[in-house]
Amino acid sequence: MRWAVKLPDHQLQYVISVNRLSLLKVSWTVILHVDMDAFYASVEERDRPELVGKPVIVGGSREGRGVVSAANYVARQYGVHSALPMVTALRYCPRAIVLPVRMEHYAAISRQIREIFHRYTPLVEPLSLDEAFLDVRGSETLFGSAAEIGHRIQSDIWNETRLVASIGVAPNKFLAKIASDLEKPNGFVEVTANGIQQFLNPLPVKRIWGVGKRAEEMLAKIGVTTIEQLCKTPLASLRQCFGDSTANHLHELAHGRDSRSVVPDREARSISNETTFPIDVTDVDVLRSCLLGLTEQVSRRLRRHQLYGRTVHLKVRYSDFRTLSRAHSLPNPSHSTSEIWDAVSEHLLPRVDLHAQPVRLVGVGLSSLGTTRERQKTLFDDHSERDSEIDSATDAIREKFGGGAIQRGSTFSSKRKPDDRGHEM
Numbered sequence: 012m013r014w015a016v017k018l019p020d021h022q023l024q025y026v027i028s029v030n031r032l033s034l035l036k037v038s039w040t041v042i043l044h045v046d047m048d049a050f051y052a053s054v055e056e057r058d059r060p061e062l063v064g065k066p067v068i069v070g071g072s073r074e075g076r077g078v079v080s081a082a083n084y085v086a087r088q089y090g091v092h093s094a095l096p097m098v099t100a101l102r103y104c105p106r107a108i109v110l111p112v113r114m115e116h117y118a119a120i121s122r123q124i125r126e127i128f129h130r131y132t133p134l135v136e137p138l139s140l141d142e143a144f145l146d147v148r149g150s151e152t153l154f155g156s157a158a159e160i161g162h163r164i165q166s167d168i169w170n171e172t173r174l175v176a177s178i179g180v181a182p183n184k185f186l187a188k189i190a191s192d193l194e195k196p197n198g199f200v201e202v203t204a205n206g207i208q209q210f211l212n213p214l215p216v217k218r219i220w221g222v223g224k225r226a227e228e229m230l231a232k233i234g235v236t237t238i239e240q241l242c243k244t245p246l247a248s249l250r251q252c253f254g255d256s257t258a259n260h261l262h263e264l265a266h267g268r269d270s271r272s273v274v275p276d277r278e279a280r281s282i283s284n285e286t287t288f289p290i291d292v293t294d295v296d297v298l299r300s301c302l303l304g305l306t307e308q309v310s311r312r313l314r315r316h317q318l319y320g321r322t323v324h325l326k327v328r329y330s331d332f333r334t335l336s337r338a339h340s341l342p343n344p345s346h347s348t349s350e351i352w353d354a355v356s357e358h359l360l361p362r363v364d365l366h367a368q369p370v371r372l373v374g375v376g377l378s379s380l381g382t383t384r385e386r387q388k389t390l391f392d393d394h395s396e397r398d399s400e401i402d403s404a405t406d407a408i409r410e411k412f413g414g415g416a417i418q419r420g421s422t423f424s425s426k427r428k429p430d431d432r433g434h435e436m
């Protein structure tokens with residue numbers, strides 16, 4: 012392997028100080044709450060455009076004792092909302108079109124949306140088919156600020172599913188969830204670290220998690236209807252009304268404090284990076300070098316999150332949008348750039364004809380992720396230990412000086428000679 016450090020010594024001090032500042036800046040607003048708008052009903056409208064503009068209810072049958080699972084925005088104007096008995100919903104809106112729940116279909120679309128999330132972070136906590144928290148700490152150097160990531164996710168979802176999502180970006184889960192709900196549909200609300208109280212103050216207390224009808228009434232009795240009033244209420248008075256634990260909860264949230272972390276759904280996790288070329292590419296060397304860059308990005312993200320992946324994926328989309336996916340299982344879970352690149356170049360690339368057509372997009376991904384290496388000592392451990400030292404060294408340089416500071420030699424000669432690879436081009 013050849014390495015080239017591009018940074019002249021006299022620039023070190025400057026770069027370090029700039030990076031410290033940007034690290035301080037990015038560590039604040041890192042939680043996204045993504046919520047699909049009227050999900051089941053929107054899927055039905057998308058699949059049957061003749062429904063657009065009409066009141067649509069997804070749920071139990073007209074006759075039975077079913078309830079509303081989802082209502083589109085037209086039906087909502089009549090007061091229809093989810094969990095309402097269907098009989099009542101139809102009294103409010105007799106001409107509503109009632110459709111059965113197609114759960115498997117919604118679940119498949121939900122997986123498609125979840126794949127979009129995983130492009131940007133492995134820390135995805137789904138709350139239901141149509142809602143998830145994302146922690147994008149650690150993804151910002153690759154994809155931009157949390158707000159930029161939020162905008163990218165919103166447009167990826169629209170471009171790839173023709174469905175609309177609302178997104179809240181905030182320093183914690185509580186604020187992100189409120190934010191995503193404020194400007195539905197197709198909403199985008201960012202709460203910055205120094206705008207928290209300004210954001211919360213005017214909102215009614217029922218916006219706070221755990222404040223139901225009863226708590227709302229009890230608070231109203233002591234003259235508290237907004238979060239601002241709740242903030243100004245002494246903790247002792249709240250404790251008298253609600254007991255210590257609920258009072259503490261209300262007090263913390265009213266001040267916008269919430270320390271719960273995003274707990275990823277371990278089974279579905281995958282991590283990938285892809286590139287769409289501005290002009291379709293026919294030069295195989297360009298494609299290989301781009302794939303090597305993507306492999307480095309993906310493996311670096313794994314290392315940063317202390318994750319190991321077992322299955323390596325290669326994706327190639329041709330100019331006619333035909334898309335090939337190839338997967339290869341590693342003998343042991345890995346986050347080593349060198350091991351993952353070996354899988355891409357030795358096992359996956361030979362199974363794709365890069366000459367078939369100009370290429371529009373390439374991608375590299377890892378799935379079957381875990382937090383332990385779960386590997387046994389092998390004959391090649393000398394190599395893997397050396398690889399891991401190289402990875403740590405380059406990660407450290409990149410953390411300090413940015414992504415362009417160091418590059419793998421473009422030929423990336425591996426242990427084998429080029430002739431040994433059937434596909435070397």
Ligand SMILES: [Mg+2]
Nearest residue numbers: 046047048141
């Ligand atoms: Mg929703």
